[in-house]
Amino acid sequence: MSNLLSQLVSSSSTLDAYGRVLDTTQNNVANASTPGYAKQTMTLEALPFDPNSGATGGVRAGVLMSSRDQYAEQGVRQQNLSLGAQQQLVTSLTELQSEFDISGNRGIPKALNDLFQTFSAWAASPTNQATRQTVLDKATALAQTFQQAYAGIANQEQTAAEQVSQTVDQVNQMVGQLQKFNQIVMNGNHNDAGLDAQVNATLENMSQLIDFTATKQVDGTVTIMLNGTQLLLASDKQYKLTSSLSLPSSPPPTYPNAPANVQVLASDGTDVTSKITNGQLGALLNLRNQILPSYIGDAYQAGDLNTMAKQFADRVNSLLTAGNTSDGQSGNPLFTYDTSNDARVAQTISVDSSLTPDQLAAIDPGPPYVSNGVPLSLAQLASPTDIADMINGVSYSQYYGQLAGRVGGQLSDATNQVQVQQSLVSQAQTLRQQISGVSLDEEAATLIEFQRAYQATSKFITILDQLTETTINLIT
Amino acid sequence: MAAPEVHERIRAVRLSVDRTIDLLLSPSPAALDRCSEILETAGRQLAEFQPLLEQSRGTAAAFEKASRLEEARKLRWSVVRANRLLDGAAKFHDGWCRLRDSLTAGYTDRGAPAPTPARRRILVHG
Numbered sequence: 001m002s003n004l005l006s007q008l009v010s011s012s013s014t015l016d017a018y019g020r021v022l023d024t025t026q027n028n029v030a031n032a033s034t035p036g037y038a039k040q041t042m043t044l045e046a047l048p049f050d051p052n053s054g055a056t057g058g059v060r061a062g063v064l065m066s067s068r069d070q071y072a073e074q075g076v077r078q079q080n081l082s083l084g085a086q087q088q089l090v091t092s093l094t095e096l097q098s099e100f101d102i103s104g105n106r107g108i109p110k111a112l113n114d115l116f117q118t119f120s121a122w123a124a125s126p127t128n129q130a131t132r133q134t135v136l137d138k139a140t141a142l143a144q145t146f147q148q149a150y151a152g153i154a155n156q157e158q159t160a161a162e163q164v165s166q167t168v169d170q171v172n173q174m175v176g177q178l179q180k181f182n183q184i185v186m187n188g189n190h191n192d193a194g195l196d197a198q199v200n201a202t203l204e205n206m207s208q209l210i211d212f213t214a215t216k217q218v219d220g221t222v223t224i225m226l227n228g229t230q231l232l233l234a235s236d237k238q239y240k241l242t243s244s245l246s247l248p249s250s251p252p253p254t255y256p257n258a259p260a261n262v263q264v265l266a267s268d269g270t271d272v273t274s275k276i277t278n279g280q281l282g283a284l285l286n287l288r289n290q291i292l293p294s295y296i297g298d299a300y301q302a303g304d305l306n307t308m309a310k311q312f313a314d315r316v317n318s319l320l321t322a323g324n325t326s327d328g329q330s331g332n333p334l335f336t337y338d339t340s341n342d343a344r345v346a347q348t349i350s351v352d353s354s355l356t357p358d359q360l361a362a363i364d365p366g367p368p369y370v371s372n373g374v375p376l377s378l379a380q381l382a383s384p385t386d387i388a389d390m391i392n393g394v395s396y397s398q399y400y401g402q403l404a405g406r407v408g409g410q411l412s413d414a415t416n417q418v419q420v421q422q423s424l425v426s427q428a429q430t431l432r433q434q435i436s437g438v439s440l441d442e443e444a445a446t447l448i449e450f451q452r453a454y455q456a457t458s459k460f461i462t463i464l465d466q467l468t469e470t471t472i473n474l475i476t
Numbered sequence: 477m478a479a480p481e482v483h484e485r486i487r488a489v490r491l492s493v494d495r496t497i498d499l500l501l502s503p504s505p506a507a508l509d510r511c512s513e514i515l516e517t518a519g520r521q522l523a524e525f526q527p528l529l530e531q532s533r534g535t536a537a538a539f540e541k542a543s544r545l546e547e548a549r550k551l552r553w554s555v556v557r558a559n560r561l562l563d564g565a566a567k568f569h570d571g572w573c574r575l576r577d578s579l580t581a582g583y584t585d586r587g588a589p590a591p592t593p594a595r596r597r598i599l600v601h602g
Contacts, residue, residue, distance in 0.1 A: 071575055075568055420557045423501060424564050430502045431568050451573075453508030454566045457496075460515035461559050464493070467522040468555050471486065472548045474529045 070216065072432035073200060077207035077214075079428045081279045083421035084208030088283035089414040092160065096292070097411055099152040100404035108149055108400055111142040116382035122362065123375035127326065132357035139316075139334050140351040146309045150346035153296045153305070154259070160288035161245065161262045167209055167281045168243045168264060171232075174206045175224060179238045182221040186236060190220045210279045227275040230266045239267035246271075253299035255343035261289045261298060291410070295403065297343030304403055309346040311391045313337060316378060323361030323374035331361025331374065485525050486547045492518040493554040500561035511562075 101107040115138040122131050181199050189195060199222060203214050212232065215223045224233040231239050245260040247253060262285060263273045273289070276282045289298070297303030302310070313335035323331040332355055338348035364373020382397070384390045391399045496514050499507040578589035 071572060072568075075571075079564070416553050416556075419553075420560050423497060423557060423561055427501050427503070427561055427564055428568070431565065434502075449505035450503075450508070450566075450569045453505045453512070454562065454569075456512045457508050457515065457562055458566070460512050460519060461555065461562060464515055464519045464522065465555050465559065467519055467526070468548070468552050470526060471522060471529065472545070472552060474526065475545050475548055 072428075073203070074213075076425065076428040076432050077204060079421065079424040080204060080207040081211055083418070083425050084280040085278050085283040086414050086417040086421050087208075088280045089287070090411065090418055092156070092283070092287045093291075093407060093411040093414055095156060095159075096153070096287075097404075097407045099149055099156070100400075100407050102401060102404045102408075108142070108145045109397060111138070111145040112397055112400070113382075114138045115142050116379060119375050119378040119381070122360075123372045123379050126362040126372040126375060129357050132360050135360060136334075136351060136355060136357060143335060143349045143351055146305070146346040146349050149305060150296055153292055154347070157259060157288060157292045157296070160284055160292065161243075164262050164264070164281065164284045164288060165243045167284060168241050171206065171210050171281065172238075172240045174202055174209075175232050175238055175240075177202050178222055178224060178233055179236055182233070183236045185220040208280055210276060210281045226266070226272060229275065230270065230272055241266060241272070248299055251300075255297060255299055255302065255341055257341050258298045258343040259293070259296075261293075296346065302342040302345070306343055306345040306347075308391060308396065308399055308403075309349050310337065310342060312381075312396055313345070313349055315381065315389065319374055319377050320361050322364075324363040324365050325359060325361050326363065327358075329359075329361075332359045334360070482525075482529065483547050485521065486551055489518045489522050490547065490551040490554050492521075493551065493558055496558050497554065497561060500558060500565060503561075503565040511558075515558075 099107075101109060104110055104113060115135075118131070118135050118138045122128075122135050125131050178199065181195060181202075184192075184195060203222075206212065211227050213225050213228050215225075217223055217235075219235075221235050222233065223231070223235075226232050226241075232241070233239070242265045244263060244265065246263045247256070247258075247260040261273075263271050264276055264281070264285070266272045273285060276285055293301060293303060295303050295305045297306050317333035317335055320331040321333055325331060332352070334351060334355065335349055336352050337345045337350070362372055362374050364370040364377070366373070370376070380386070381389050382395065384395050387393070389395075394402070492514050496511040499511050499514075574589045577591055582590050584590050
């Protein structure tokens with residue numbers, strides 16, 4: 001009787017095991033197109049067979065094994081991270097590029113060109129009141145375009161700061177979701193394929209935003225760390241990030257009134273900004289704290305737009321004040337700006353509204369005395385030969401062209417990098433798919449073949465790269 | 477050398493490199509072997525017409541310089557892309573190898589994954 005009972009128990013156990021295998025298969029089929037889902041395999045364990053002791057053999061269901069390979073997942077996330085950064089850079093730099101016109105039809109290049117032409121006209125008719133008034137008008141127009149360019153970039157700084165804050169919120173929200181998933185696991189739900197899929201889909205989405213490492217713990221929960229050092233999630237405890245504006249204090253700022261930088265803080269108040277270098281958040285921080293300040297300044301740099309505005313204003317003013325008016329008075333400066341802060345020159349530059357056309361000095365007292373000496377010198381600024389009329393060894397128009405070209409170059413690079421990264425994400429996804437479900441034996445052999453093939457292909461790419469460079473050099 | 481010919485030759489090389497990019501998106505030993513063949517041919521084509529390009533150097537009016545340069549820059553990005561894809565796949569498999577080694581043979585006394593003793597084997601498929 002006991003034997004019969006044993007047989008029945010064994011059969012029941014076997015049926016149960018096969019039933020669970022069938023469930024797993026059905027689960028795989030049902031979730032085939034679920035984002036983040038990985039095929040699962042039910043292992044079967046042999047039961048002892050010993051008729052003397054009543055052990056009837058058979059099988060029972062073992063542990064449910066996920067074929068998902070964390071290594072392959074991390075590979076996809078890593079490529080997603082760089083894609084997120086490059087895509088964000090393209091979006092932001094496209095907006096920044098719109099502030100820099102190089103067609104010469106608007107903005108600073110047009111205003112600069114108009115002013116140079118007016119200087120030439122003034123040199124041709126040094127006593128003409130209408131021409132002098134035009135000089136004042138065109139100088140005012142140039143000052144306004146500097147202000148507009150500054151305002152446009154400052155506005156982008158504000159937008160970037162808001163985007164940093166929104167992205168930090170997004171990260172917190174996603175970590176919050178993962179915290180809830182951890183709670184479900186901690187409540188005993190260890191092998192839910194749907195939950196596993198949700199966890200991985202969330203991690204994959206988050207990987208576009210920020211660099212993190214995700215580790216699956218023995219209890220099935222996921223631990224998230226920022227750049228491998230700062231905890232964001234452990235078990236059911238979330239550590240939230242925050243963002244804020246901060247003016248650095250050490251070393252002491254050169255320009256204390258400059259716009260503050262954006263920083264990201266860990267839950268314990270530690271500044272983790274420097275640890276976020278990749279992903280959408282890394283790109284936004286780079287844009288907000290590095291790229292945009294290189295134009296309009298921060299605590300430690302005046303910014304190239306301010307430098308240009310200051311040097312131009314100073315040079316024009318020095319030429320005018322060295323001259324004399326027709327009634328023998330010394331010349332007056334044309335431009336004014338906030339002299340207390342070099343990081344705000346483009347924002348504050350203007351033409352003295354009390355200045356009248358009569359007060360513009362045209363006479364170079366010499367010797368030799370030249371009645372139109374000052375406007376002639378001013379007109380020289382368009383195509384300078386004297387180093388004093390240049391900025392960084394080039395004309396003001398060329399300098400502005402370099403600023404615009406820098407944005408254009410960065411945008412072009414980022415656009416190409418997006419294409420490269422999209423390919424790399426696609427490749428990582430394929431490799432993830434390939435690695436799942438492949439037997440280790442098969443792979444051991446394939447990996448050796450891979451190694452050989454990589455070396456050969458790499459050699460040809462290096463040669464082609466050199467040939468391409470030579471070709472470009474031959475053309476340029 | 478006429479401008480359209482230069483342009484077309486560079487374009488042909490670029491299209492070859494783009495073919496390798498497609499192959500590298502789903503890398504397998506066979507795909508990599510095919511890449512090597514294509515890249516070798518592309519390199520030979522590029523090397524062959526460089527002397528002809530050298531002869532036309534400096535005669536900007538003889539051909540549309542900008543157009544050729546644009547095509548050459550596209551080619552450079554294609555090569556960069558192919559290189560990055562090859563690196564990506566190589567790093568992936570190298571990392572996977574190291575992971576397998578550490579799982580199979582543990583770590584060396586310097587903390588690196590210990591190489592698996594017998595990595596070469598013959599597989600017989602039934």
